[in-house]
Amino acid sequence: MVLVKGIDYAHAYDKMPLTWAFLRTVFSKIETGNATMCSLCQSATHYFNSYESREAAFCKHVYNLIPCKTEGPGRFWRDFSRISRRIGQVVMGPETAYITSNPRDCLAFSSPEQVLWAALMITDQRYSNPTAQVSAMARLFGIENTLKQPLRTLSGGETIKLALAKIHIQMQRCRKVVIASPFCWLSSANAIHLHRVVVGCRQKGLEVTLLSLLGEDSRSTLAAPLAALIDSRTPSLHLRCRGVTIPLGSAVDVTAHLPGHARLNDIDTELASPCLLVGDNGQGKSLVAKALCGAMPIGGQIEIHTNGREGRARLLFQDVLTQTLLRSNPTIARSHGTSEDSWCLYRAISRRISHIGREMGLSFNGDHHLAGQQLLKVKIMIVAVRLCTLPTVLVLDEPDWGLTRPVAIALVLAVIQEAHAMGVALILISHKPWWDPIARSMVIVRKRPADTANSSNLRFYIETQVRWGRGHVLET
């Protein structure tokens, strides 16, 4: 077993038989536990081959109360009008507990504490000490430090943990639990929380349904032949950050009671593309991405050079549906005034996806593979528009969100190939182990709480650590 080039851990452990035996026992127990956990979740999972079909299935569980937002404002408005006419008639009752595909959307209150408190109220149980109950539930799901924070400032991972904690409380009274796409938000370290909810539901004899996209819950890395599709001559990215502070919360707050800011450690490093930005849920990966791409008004200085060229960094948001601003693809293509170039790149990336799809043994046939994959089309167009502006770096924040595993792999590989051909470096943000074999460099992001006595409203530090330099590739 070679984990890092040049170090054979199995050989090292052979030198220490007792330690090895102990570690083997521990690992086997963890593996057995993981296998049980996976199989339990899998047995409750329904798989879909597109985001649209999964959303349609989820909507049925919540009495079609969510208007469609993937087909422009006209369809949205028709759906919303139909739903609003039914509001008084729908009596969903507390028997259905659910988590939407973006977990923030199912939380109808402003802070984690309030969400959990409301869940306690809805279950209508007379707790002797509800405050303690809320704290205990927050501790159980690892969100005890964020109880008072506005939902806006929570990361995707913290939000799904909160949503799971809410369901754990509602379980006392509900009859069925429906969760849309939990695997794309939870890192493997936090999968235990989902498992806890599923086990709890099973023990209470509740119907539990997890709606997932094909392969979304896979923990295996990319196969070697696919990883080899990335050219070894990749753009070199020089990243320099000095004194960067990132505001948390609302950018339009007139109250001046800002929820504080985070500070990024100083970076001056050379990275090979594609660079993988990894970290557990809630460690600040997306914040770093937004800071790099100028999506937030940061303090300090960030300089990015790719192959000696200076310029802007561009970002594909995780919540790509919000990023579209309800625009159709032709409108997105015109958004930078370079419509023809955008469509050319769109077609080039689509062709690469078809090609990679065939390499993967998928039945991709010309452009027909895009039929019914509205979200994929949108992602390709957003990427194409950004590549047209010839940025130094293109950051893909959880590019697999809303896509099946094969389609996500084909998209990411195609984008990497196209970007590298244009001399644009790539930064991939993901908590999934899928992308490890294609990464040419890796940056680990960790959150460190700030000293509570500080007066500058500093909430936490984001520390980045470059794990691999250029040319070092993980081997398994």
Place this chain on the structure above:
Amino acid sequence: MSWKLKATLLLGLAIPAFCGWPMSCFGAQIVPGIDWAAVGYLVSVHLVSCLLTGGRSYNRILAISAMISLPVVFGGGSISYLMYLLNMGGVSDPYFFGAHYLELAITMLSVVPVALSMVAVIPMGALEQRLIRGRQVVTRFQKSALMCLRVFNHVLFNVIPSIVEIMHEEGIFHTPPQGTSDASRPMSLGERWQRFHCRSKLLLQQLIQVGVQGICSAIEYIPLWSVEISQLPEATPGKQTSDSIH
């Protein structure tokens, strides 16, 4: 000073803006469109706003008010003048609509800061929290208030920041001109006009899209939330509405 007192003072200050009284009693005009009462009201609004919200918040309020009011006033005035020059739409003499836009400027620069000061002073997030914390049942009024505050806070702290992030990332105000031209070559007047026209059209289109997205995102989850909030146990006349928490 407590936020309740501040909110009451601001509500009192907002009365002239809502009903015109007592400004209507002082009709002396400085120039057509601007009277002494309106100027006095404008000054007092900004003075009170600065005192109640503090310097840092007041700076933001002033900036946002100017950003909202000035484009409306100058844009409206320019369009009206253009229509007057082109003899379109039966627009009256600039002497009359000029007074109207002056009045509009004074009104907007008074009303917008009052509204923003209320937003700054009233702790909407804390109020929303307080409506549930420490209770095991809520009244129907509290449910309605909860829903209103939820939508308000969602728009202010979620929808707008998300859209602002997208606008920042897209560099919506730094859109490059269509096509590539030789940067070293000086542009003719026609080319400059063409570029200005393209940019304005694109910017207008993008601002409309931002507006549409803002409205849709604001209302998107109202049905789901209303069902969720309606599930909260409601207080019946004989039932205790709040339980003390220790």
